[in-house]
Amino acid sequence: MRDRERGIALVITLLTIGLLSALGLGLALSSAAAQMADHNHEDAITMLNAAESALNLALRDLSTAAEWSLVLDGTLRGSLVDGTPSGPRTLQGGETIDLTILTNELTCGRPTDCSDADRSVATLDRPWGPNNPKWRAFLHAPLSLPMPLRQRDLYVVVWVGDDGRESDGNPTVDGGGGGGHGRHVIRARAEAFGSRGARRAIDAEIARVCQATEAGEVCQPGVRLQSWRLVSAVP
DSSP: OHHHHHHHHHHHHHHHHHHHHHHHHHHHHHHHHHHHHHHHHHHHHHHHHHHHHHHHHHHHHHHTOSOTHHHHTTSSOOSOBOSSSOSEEEOTTSOEEEHHHHHHHHHHSSSSOOOHHHHTSOOSSOTTGGGSOOOEEEEEEEEEEEOSSSEEEEEEEEEEEEOTTOOSSOTTSOOOOGGGTTTTEEEEEEEEEOGGGOEEEEEEEEEOOEEEETTEEEEOSSOEEEEEEEESSOO
16 A cells, blocks of 8 residues: 555656646746847847948938939949949858849849840839839948847948939939939938848938029038838848
8 A cells, every 4th residue: 555655656746747847848948939039139120220320321422422323323332342342242150142143133133134124124113114223232341230248240232223213214324304303313222131041121212402503403412311111021
């Protein structure tokens, strides 16, 4: 009888230990998941801040450019660049991105080189046909941002392109065409790249306020950020 009671007590003890172990494991997993979610949220905010910082730097550079056609044709580039606006770049963790491929994807929706005919195809994302932007990497370089517990090394790119509402059919000239629509207006895509394929991007429309006078066209100092939106799904 006593041996039977001992056996029952042993079974109860083992069951209790198993239950407590399962509860402890569940709490540990829950804590780890919450910590991972916090890190992911922190990373997402940091990358968005990096994209915003790159866009603000591009705005400063664009405000000092006398003629935006020189920006649109690639003659004038931003103050923060790490070489030519093409080819691969190595990110933290060893992954690479390719500026040539990214620019092609933004311009005509595919990684390979695209002609003017390819760029001019009207799509849902690029509905302006011949006036679709021919994107240029205006600013591109590594960017380190401090975080509470670590340093985050990212890579940022700001592309610029002509306003599709123009009617001159030339995306390398800030001309406007009939009625002057789109003159002194350009588009920008600011994007931050991190490890494990993480990306955050912002689309913006930038304008310069100018008016015609007897002495010629006069523009106000600085530029105006007319619109800003977070790109929810980056290809």
